[in-house]
Amino acid sequence: xxxxxxxxxxxxxxxxxxxxxxxxxxxxxxxxxxxxxxxxxxxxxxxxxxxxxxxxxxxxxxxxxxxxxxxxxxxxxxxxxxxxxxxxxxxxxxxxxxxxxxxxxxxxxxxxxxxxxxxxxxxxxxxxxxxxxxxxxxxxxxxxxxxxxxxxxxxxxxxxxxxxxxxxxxxxxxxxxxxxxxxxxxxxxxxxxxxxxxxxxxxxxxxxxxxxxxxxxxxxxxxxxxxxxxxxxxxxxxxxxxxxxxxxxxxxxxxxxxxxxxxxxxxxxxxxxxxxxxxxxxxxxxxxxxxxxxxxxxxxxxxxxxxxxxxxxxxxxxxxxxxxxxxxxxxxxxxxxxxxxxxxxxxxxxxxxxxxxxxxxxxxxxxxxxxxx
Amino acid sequence: xxxxxxxxxxxxxxxxxxxxxxxxxxxxxxxxxxxxxxxxxxxxxxxxxxxxxxxxxxxxxxxxxxxxxxxxxxxxxxxxxxxxxxxxxxxxxxxxxxxxxxxxxxxxxxxxxxxxxxxxxxxxxxxxxxxxxxxxxxxxxxxxxxxxxxxxxxxxxxxxxxxxxxxxxxxxxxxxxxxxxxxxxxxxxxxxxxxxxxxxxxxxxxxxxxxxxxxxxxxxxxxxxxxxxxxxxxxxxxxxxxxxxxxxxxxxxxxxxxxxxxxxxxxxxxxxxxxxxxxxxxxxxxxxxxxxxxxxxxxxxxxxxxxxxxxxxxxxxxxxxxxxxxxxxxxxxxxxxxxxxxxxxxxxxxxxxxxxxxxxxxxxxxxxxxxxxx
Numbered sequence: 071x072x073x074x075x076x077x078x079x080x081x082x083x084x085x086x087x088x089x090x091x092x093x094x095x096x097x098x099x100x101x102x103x104x105x106x107x108x109x110x111x112x113x114x115x116x117x118x119x120x121x122x123x124x125x126x127x128x129x130x131x132x133x134x135x136x137x138x139x140x141x142x143x144x145x146x147x148x149x150x151x152x153x154x155x156x157x158x159x160x161x162x163x164x165x166x167x168x169x170x171x172x173x174x175x176x177x178x179x180x181x182x183x184x185x186x187x188x189x190x191x192x193x194x195x196x197x198x199x200x201x202x203x204x205x206x207x208x209x210x211x212x213x214x215x216x217x218x219x220x221x222x223x224x225x226x227x228x229x230x231x232x233x234x235x236x237x238x239x240x241x242x243x244x245x246x247x248x249x250x251x252x253x254x255x256x257x258x259x260x261x262x263x264x265x266x267x268x269x270x271x272x273x274x275x276x277x278x279x280x281x282x283x284x285x286x287x288x289x290x291x292x293x294x295x296x297x298x299x300x301x302x303x304x305x306x307x308x309x310x311x312x313x314x315x316x317x318x319x320x321x322x323x324x325x326x327x328x329x330x331x332x333x334x335x336x337x338x339x340x341x342x343x344x345x346x347x348x349x350x351x352x353x354x355x356x357x358x359x360x361x362x363x364x365x366x367x368x369x370x371x372x373x374x375x376x377x378x379x380x381x382x383x384x385x386x387x388x389x390x391x392x393x394x395x396x397x398x399x400x401x402x403x404x405x406x407x408x409x410x411x412x413x414x415x416x417x418x419x420x421x422x423x424x425x426x427x428x429x430x431x432x433x434x435x436x437x438x439x440x441x442x443x
Numbered sequence: 444x445x446x447x448x449x450x451x452x453x454x455x456x457x458x459x460x461x462x463x464x465x466x467x468x469x470x471x472x473x474x475x476x477x478x479x480x481x482x483x484x485x486x487x488x489x490x491x492x493x494x495x496x497x498x499x500x501x502x503x504x505x506x507x508x509x510x511x512x513x514x515x516x517x518x519x520x521x522x523x524x525x526x527x528x529x530x531x532x533x534x535x536x537x538x539x540x541x542x543x544x545x546x547x548x549x550x551x552x553x554x555x556x557x558x559x560x561x562x563x564x565x566x567x568x569x570x571x572x573x574x575x576x577x578x579x580x581x582x583x584x585x586x587x588x589x590x591x592x593x594x595x596x597x598x599x600x601x602x603x604x605x606x607x608x609x610x611x612x613x614x615x616x617x618x619x620x621x622x623x624x625x626x627x628x629x630x631x632x633x634x635x636x637x638x639x640x641x642x643x644x645x646x647x648x649x650x651x652x653x654x655x656x657x658x659x660x661x662x663x664x665x666x667x668x669x670x671x672x673x674x675x676x677x678x679x680x681x682x683x684x685x686x687x688x689x690x691x692x693x694x695x696x697x698x699x700x701x702x703x704x705x706x707x708x709x710x711x712x713x714x715x716x717x718x719x720x721x722x723x724x725x726x727x728x729x730x731x732x733x734x735x736x737x738x739x740x741x742x743x744x745x746x747x748x749x750x751x752x753x754x755x756x757x758x759x760x761x762x763x764x765x766x767x768x769x770x771x772x773x774x775x776x777x778x779x780x781x782x783x784x785x786x787x788x789x790x791x792x793x794x795x796x797x798x799x800x801x802x803x804x805x806x807x808x809x810x811x812x813x814x815x816x817x
Binding site: 248288289 | 615619622624627684686687758777
């Protein structure tokens with residue numbers, strides 16, 4: 071079992087700062103997902119851990135040991151990338167075997183090791199094929215097999231499912247946790263797909279512009295995003311964000327939507343009243359209700375767009391705001407025309423519009439993991 | 444809806460010589476009503492794009508007829524067909540700004556300038572391209588070009604609007620609201636639209652009816668709901684729906700007063716005979732093997748159900764996807780709520796007769812959906 075620590079890492083390419091005083095710890099056996107848009111610095115971070123590039127400042131520690139003077143091949147790392155990076159002149163078996171060849175394992179050991187991971191990844195029938203004769207899915211499994219074959223204690227996976235089709239991505243998303251658990255490795259996994267991040271990560275580190283903006287469990291990130299940009303990155307359909315001007319109310323604040331006053335209990339008035347705010351309402355947290363229900367907001371249903379087993383409605387409030395509302399398919403609701411929607415004010419998210427920071431409720435767990443703005 | 448906006452009758456497309464070249468579209472017949480939104484859905488090479496290009500007039504029809512508003516058009520050049528298009532490769536005019544490109548589509552309508560400005564402004568607002576209206580196509584991103592091209596097509600009056608992968612390059616937030624806005628726009632104006640996509644979520648979100656194609660053949664043409672509930676074959680059943688349908692090979696036996704499906708590892712699914720119509724029982728009788736399909740949302744947990752072991756539990760914010768080890772394979776179930784089950788936990792699964800899809804083991808043709816014949 072292996073731990074990974076990154077301490078105050080700075081990396082610049084010419085005058086451009088790619089990683090900006092970044093610190094992160096990955097516990098033994100944990101799968102940590104690095105999530106963020108392209109250009110956030112995720113891949114650079116992986117390459118630093120691998121030892122392919124050096125930080126300008128800061129330290130990489132594996133099992134508490136500083137890696138500054140340790141060559142990449144001695145760091146005990148397995149890697150797989152989105153572009154597969156297979157050797158075209160070798161067949162799948164030889165590709166998978168490369169890490170074992172490098173460590174001078176015996177021919178029997180190599181055969182046994184390759185056979186084990188190939189079976190696990192269901193590519194044992196294509197081991198004699200060269201990459202060009204493999205489907206994208208098989209290439210991707212071959213690359214993963216090569217990363218796993220030496221049972222490295224630390225695995226770095228750089229968006230390995232990026233170039234495979236939706237069905238295979240779904241299957242692999244279900245398979246990977248089993249593989250990784252069987253391997254017992256500590257994993258750093260890079261992705262731009264929020265579903266992959268939530269499905270695979272014990273914790274997710276959300277990166278933007280060379281910094282980590284929030285680290286937390288999938289639940290913390292989804293239910294209590296530290297910043298509005300993070301709230302936007304998770305969820306399908308994406309979160310509704312509406313401009314509001316909170317006013318003081320008993321035990322918290324209240325906001326007004328289409329002339330309907332909705333209390334948000336527990337929101338500290340000092341942080342919200344008099345400031346421009348955004349209320350964040352996830353489509354699944356909104357519901358159609360009967361007229362006259364407390365907090366019912368009058369809307370017009372513009373269109374219904376089914377999304378897998380959900381029905382998503384685009385509605386327009388009477389003051390002209392677009393809102394997406396989703397519900398399990400088959401739940402009765404009007405399909406068009408006038409309707410009313412409502413949400414539970416006790417768990418709606420409220421963000422300071424200027425800083426983007428979420429305004430925490432009073433008495434909320436100190437789960438605020440965002441960095442200082 | 445009144446009258447057919449488009450009739451495709453017995454259309455074949457060969458690349459190369461007829462009957463000898465590549466047979467891209469095979470004896471396709473489809474009628475589309477005025478005011479419908481239709482999706483041509485399939486993976487690459489299924490014939491959907493060839494079909495769209497034949498409707499537009501960019502490809503010759505090798506055999507068969509195409510009529511728009513009752514008028515045969517398959518011998519006419521594209522400009523004489525009265526269709527508006529947003530195609531990959533049917534690009535914006537580089538020397539014109541985005542505003543001019545969109546306004547150009549309105550030229551034939553001879554509207555007063557103020558009306559043209561208003562229409563361009565409206566569609567630009569809808570597609571969120573107002574701030575790039577005065578830019579040139581070469582200076583905007585692929586996603587913006589896609590929206591500009593979509594705007595140019597939607598702003599026009601035409602008998603048909605043909606949209607090729609209209610939202611492929613959009614970021615998720617924009618895609619979700621644009622789906623709603625575009626559907627509203629098309630419906631409000633009573634336009635007839637045909638979109639081509641490989642993405643079944645896109646097809647389901649927008650289309651009144653979906654034509655599922657594979658290998659040049661139309662496999663099924665029906666409403667999204669019917670395709671989901673009554674897939675014509677295993678291919679369609681597995682292609683439409685996310686996560687994909689669970690599929691298991693099974694033997695069929697009639698023991699005592701019921702039906703028994705035998706899966707791998709001795710797993711048996713038992714049903715009373717009266718859970719199926721007598722026609723279905725007749726269809727199943729005498730069949731040794733079938734393929735059984737059940738959608739992940741239809742799999743229920745039940746204490747006295749068939750044993751399964753949780754392998755993976757993934758919560759995605761608005762739903763929980765659980766993969767279980769079941770009958771030597773993987774059975775996926777999905778619930779709308781957060782479910783707290785740890786890997787290794789034993790659970791029972793209930794597969795209701797009403798949710799079972801039975802397919803022929805060889806041809807993949809659907810035999811029954813729930814209690815009824817396919």
